[in-house]
Amino acid sequence: MALATAHDHRFQPLDGVAVHRVFHYVRGHGRVARATRRLGLGPVLNALRFIAAIPRLLALARRADVIHTQGWEYAPLGVIALAALRLARAPIVQTSHNTFERGRSLDRSHAWLARLTAHTIVHTQADLARVPSAAEGRVSVIPHGEYGALAREGGEADREASRAELGIAPDAAVTLLFGQLRPDKGLGDTLDAVARVPGLRLLVAGEERGALAAAGARLADLRLAGRVTVREGFLEMDEAAKLFAAADTVVLPYTVASQSGV
Numbered sequence: 001m002a003l004a005t006a007h008d009h010r011f012q013p014l015d016g017v018a019v020h021r022v023f024h025y026v027r028g029h030g031r032v033a034r035a036t037r038r039l040g041l042g043p044v045l046n047a048l049r050f051i052a053a054i055p056r057l058l059a060l061a062r063r064a065d066v067i068h069t070q071g072w073e074y075a076p077l078g079v080i081a082l083a084a085l086r087l088a089r090a091p092i093v094q095t096s097h098n099t100f101e102r103g104r105s106l107d108r109s110h111a112w113l114a115r116l117t118a119h120t121i122v123h124t125q126a127d128l129a130r131v132p133s134a135a136e137g138r139v140s141v142i143p144h145g146e147y148g149a150l151a152r153e154g155g156e157a158d159r160e161a162s163r164a165e166l167g168i169a170p171d172a173a174v175t176l177l178f179g180q181l182r183p184d185k186g187l188g189d190t191l192d193a194v195a196r197v198p199g200l201r202l203l204v205a206g207e208e209r210g211a212l213a214a215a216g217a218r219l220a221d222l223r224l225a226g227r228v229t230v231r232e233g234f235l236e237m238d239e240a241a242k243l244f245a246a247a248d249t250v251v252l253p254y255t256v257a258s259q260s261g262v
Contacts, residue, residue: 186253
């Protein structure tokens with residue numbers, strides 16, 4: 001099996017899997033990368049880098065019996081990639097992790113993705129009604145994988161020690177919003193709700209994808225003073241373990257969703 005992934009992937013070695021560092025993205029870690037993202041050019045540069053990687057992706061695909069894609073960051077780029085991969089003449093199976101759009105509609109692109117693949121996999125029965133008609137008769141439901149093995153890489157975290165590190169009292173009620181911080185994840189709704197519950201503490205953790213910026217005014221609400229802790233950025237599993245150990249509950253206030261890895 002060959003896995004085509006990013007140059008800075010975190011995939012652990014596994015027998016029988018050859019990992020190929022095909023995609024090189026701007027992540028915002030270096031000085032130039034951070035400047036690029038501040039100027040709003042990160043998506044454009046990453047799109048160009050993605051297109052530049054397609055010839056190498058095609059070279060790998062020519063040796064494959066079956067090609068499996070795990071969704072695309074931006075559907076129109078996926079159409080370009082699949083059109084190229086069809087040249088490999090191997091059947092293509094796509095897993096559609098979400099069957100809805102965040103932001104503007106890209107229905108035409110998703111219809112083309114369905115036409116270019118031999119089969120589509122979704123994670124819930126409800127998703128079947130949302131797949132493009134072009135995929136009709138070629139769709140299967142496979143539930144989302146279980147992340148326990150990944151979570152256990154963080155080890156055991158002590159509740160009291162984790163709370164002390166976060167500056168949270170042992171007897172406080174704490175809820176956690178965890179994962180990529182996108183506007184559709186409901187951070188604003190969560191802040192409004194927490195503001196109405198005196199004494200409730202909120203932990204917010206994950207990579208900023210627009211939610212923190214959109215919730216700036218709410219975060220400044222005096223009713224939330226001293227009650228919201230934000231850990232922005234990608235978190236290692238041991239860091240995530242401390243947050244979950246410190247929390248009593250996890251909140252999943254998505255404005256739209258079909259399933260959630262979190």
